[in-house]
Each structure stands twice: as structure tokens, then as C-alpha cells.
Amino acid sequence: MRSTTSDSTSRRSPNSSPETAERILSAAVAEFAEHGFSKTTIRGIAAAAEVSPGLVIHHFGSKEGLRTACDEYVFEAITASKAKNAEYATMAVQMMFDDPAMATAVHYLVKSLLDPSEHGQRYFDHYVDLVESYITDGFAGYIFRQSEDTRGQAATIAVMALAPAMLDQRLQTNLGTADTTDTMTRLAPHLLDLYLHGVLETVPTDADISTSPTAEHSAKDRSEASARSDLREEES
């Protein structure tokens, strides 16, 4: 039943269509990346690839088989990209979105990460390992703060690095950015600031220190009041 070059002598039988299978695979990655796995249909993929639904099954056996093939396809694309651009990993995720195909691959991985399945866990585990090696060995000229719980630290940083891609659509709508690249460009300086200095500063005990106070907003004690009010009404 399984097809696609079962002959070891690389001899192609009467008919072959490696490019058709690849077109299906490419369409599948795009569809999965956009709609997620459960909402994506074989019929939709077939339509995008301009083939019949039956042919998709013929080449990949099942929807799950197609997904597995997509995993390898995307992993190879990501690793190939990393070889060319080793700086992406920890915080410069936005660099990956320059290449449209790479952006699709990242979106696919995000969907895989958020969908309960082994595929996504495998990628997440690998990513945490990668960050952990960065913590111990340094990365791109930077060194990391050290912790007694390096594993937990690596997991924390990995989660932070993946977060913007996961909420890409939400950010795009909220900030009014045009696309993913635009969004990541907008976030980049704040991410860098966060990674370098954090976000909080201990309240000055008596004297002012550092950080030019650009805006003297009314810093009252309404931190709790604002938390309780108006969660429900909105209009923006």
C-alpha cells in the first residue's frame, strides 16, 4: 500500500509523481499551520494542492501519516535554516519570519506545540535542551544568568521565546500590525530590554536611581482598584 519509491535501485516504475506528492505536502503544511490539525480537512488540503482527496490518502496513508510527513518536512526546514542562521534561537525568533516559507514552518510548529500530541512534545523537549546548552555555554556573545535549577530556567526561557509566535494573531489584532514580521519588529526592542534588564524595578527606598523618568504618570495606589474594575465592558 505504501508507495513513493519502494524500489531500492532508485528505479522509477511506470508512472511516478514525486512533485505531486511534494505539492500535497506543502499544501498540508500551509493548511495545518493556518487552521490547526483538527480543523484542517483532507478535502481542503486536496483542493489547495489541486488533487483529489483520495490521492492524498494514496500517497500518505492517512491524515495522521500526512501529519507525520509534515513534521519531518518542517523539522528539516527549520534545521536547515538554523544552520544558516544560528542566532535565531533564544530571542531573535522574529528573524525567522523574513522568509515566508520559514514563517509557515514556525506557525506549523506552534500549532503542533499547542495541539496535544507527541510531535509537539518532541520539539519542545529539544528546544528546552537547546536553551539549556545556551545557558551553560553562552550564546551569540552573551552569557546567561546562572541558576541552581538550570533545567527549570531553560524551560522558562524557552516558553518565553515561543510565546510571541503563539499569540501572533492576538498581537496582530491588538497592535494593529500588518503581519507577523511587523509584529515581531514591534516587540523586538521590548524583548531585548526584558532579556537584558527585566521589567520591574524595586521601588526606590528614598532616592531616585537610574532609568530616566520619562513620564511622570499619576502613580497612585490604584493598582488593586484597576484590577477589579471593568473587565467586562469593552469597545476598542
Next chain:
Amino acid sequence: MRSTTSDSTSRRSPNSSPETAERILSAAVAEFAEHGFSKTTIRGIAAAAEVSPGLVIHHFGSKEGLRTACDEYVFEAITASKAKNAEYATMAVQMMFDDPAMATAVHYLVKSLLDPSEHGQRYFDHYVDLVESYITDGFAGYIFRQSEDTRGQAATIAVMALAPAMLDQRLQTNLGTADTTDTMTRLAPHLLDLYLHGVLETVPTDADISTSPTAEHSAKDRSEASARSDLREEES
């Protein structure tokens, strides 16, 4: 023929069953939180609430109507919690998971956030607004670093704060933590460190400082090599 009615004392209109509707609602929130919206079935909710599928439709009109009802239900639970515990918002998300019902509510919101729909966007927008007010007014005794792009900064911080809850399952598997509370407790010190100091330190110009080299891993320049290799094999 369901039980529950058991004893007498029914003083309502001709017939009514607010408690049955509430049981359905509660079951729906739990099911949605666990499986997401598209994978959750009316039949599954009905079974969890021990009623017939038709009754679910009778009370809420449709699956979408049920979802809308769940939104309000969860929003109220969250806001009620915030009234009692105003410290959760920015980084102390883990505090919310003490209450099991609250943990379900948070998981529901996460699923809503990750599912493309207006409901999740509404919550995200509100949350960014909340963080923005914290940036300008301070929060829980802390003051925030100031930026020219407060909106972008707020969005960045909001995304960071939501990230651990979104990858809860992935973290649990990777770290071997028992449950969400355990996971959040594990991450908490690293999150605090991140928020207070960041993760990176500029590489020392000439002298070594701090950071004991704990790991004897082959700490070569393999940062790039490890990125390219062994993405696909795993066994842990």
C-alpha cells in the same frame, strides 16, 4: 429520570431547573478547558452533566451559545478571584491555580485565547490594557521600566505572563511536574529573576565574574553544532 431532584420543595415557575443548566455549564467549561472547542462535543458535555444532548441545546440554543455562556461564567469567576487576590495579574499567575475551579477557568481562557474567535481577542485586549495601567501606575509595590512604546511593552509583558499557562502541558511533561501548581512553583523563581534582572548579561570584557561553570558538558563552541544535529532522534 435523573436523580438530583430527590426531595420536594420546588418553588419555581411552571417548571424550571437552574441547577441543571448550571451543571451543564460547569461541565461545558471543564470539557472546553480540557479538549478545546472544536474537539469538545455536545454529546461529551451532555454525558459529563448526565443529561441528554438535546437538553444542552434546549438550554443554550447551540454550541456557540453555550460557549458564549461559558465565557461570561469564566469571566465572572476570574474577576471575582481578582477582587480577592489582586496580586495575580502580571507575574503571579501561579497563585490562581491554588483553587481547582480557578485553574479550570484559566485553562478555559487559554483555550479561548488560542482559538481564533472574538471571545479570546476580547480577553487579550483587556489584559493588555490592564498591564498597560500597571506600567504607568505601578503594581504591587513595583514600578515598571518605562518605554516610548508603552502599548508594545504592555503587549510584550502580557504575552510573557500568559505563556506558561499556554504551555502548561508541555512543561509538565518536560519537567516531570505533577500538576499545574507544581509546574508554576518550579517556574516562579526563574520568572521573578527574569522580571527583575532579565536573563542575559553582557559578556565580561576582560575579567571573569560570577557564574560558576557547573556543567562539565563539552563546553566547546558547539552552540551551533548542537543546533543542527540530533533534532530528530530522541528517547528520553
Next chain:
DNA sequence: TTCGCGATTGAACGCGCGTTTAATATTGAA
């Protein structure tokens, strides 16, 4: 040329979904 095999298709199958419908059970109001 003829033959065989994989590529490809259109139609159909079975299933589970959200929803509808008709009937029954229950209960406050008259």
C-alpha cells in the same frame, strides 16, 4: 505494439457531529 503498474479520479461508505422533532414527565397556577 502490448502489457503491467503506479498515479489519479469520482463516487460511495460509514461514522460522528450539531441539531431538530415528537413525545413524555413534571410542576406551578387556576
Next chain:
DNA sequence: TTCAATATTAAACGCGCGTTCAATCGCGAA
């Protein structure tokens, strides 16, 4: 008690899904 309205159910409807199947097409081998 009688009545009307609601709660509740079992069954079924229609639809879209993943998948199967039989038939056809196209091309290399003989």
C-alpha cells in the same frame, strides 16, 4: 383537579468528515 408551560428524553435527520473502492489514465518495459 385541570391546564398550560417548561424540562427532559430518545430517535432521527442532514451534513461533512476520513477513508475505501473500482475504474481509468499514462508511461516505461517487454
